[in-house]
Amino acid sequence: MPVKAPLGVGLLHGAAGLLPSAEREDWLEEQRGYLVDLPSRRARWGWVLRQLAAMPRYAYTVRTGREKETA
Numbered sequence: 001m002p003v004k005a006p007l008g009v010g011l012l013h014g015a016a017g018l019l020p021s022a023e024r025e026d027w028l029e030e031q032r033g034y035l036v037d038l039p040s041r042r043a044r045w046g047w048v049l050r051q052l053a054a055m056p057r058y059a060y061t062v063r064t065g066r067e068k069e070t071a
Contacts, residue, residue, distance in 0.1 A: 008035060008048035015052050018059035 012031050016024045031051060038044045 008044055011048055012051060015055045018055055019062055023062050 009028075009032060013028060016028050019027055034047060035044050038047055
């Protein structure tokens with residue numbers, strides 16, 4: 001029987017499309033690990049939403065190799 005993916009992994013997989021392919025699998029594996037350790041459904045959704053909100057900045061940093069300067 002296949003192992004069921006933690007709640008929210010599908011959304012994170014879609015967001016990972018912003019990352020270069022070399023970074024994508026490592027990032028997804030790290031997120032899966034965090035999700036498995038969270039105790040409740042509400043905590044998992046909170047984690048997923050925070051990661052989705054942070055993805056544009058993270059993707060920019062990974063693609064350019066530098067931090068985006070704050071305004």
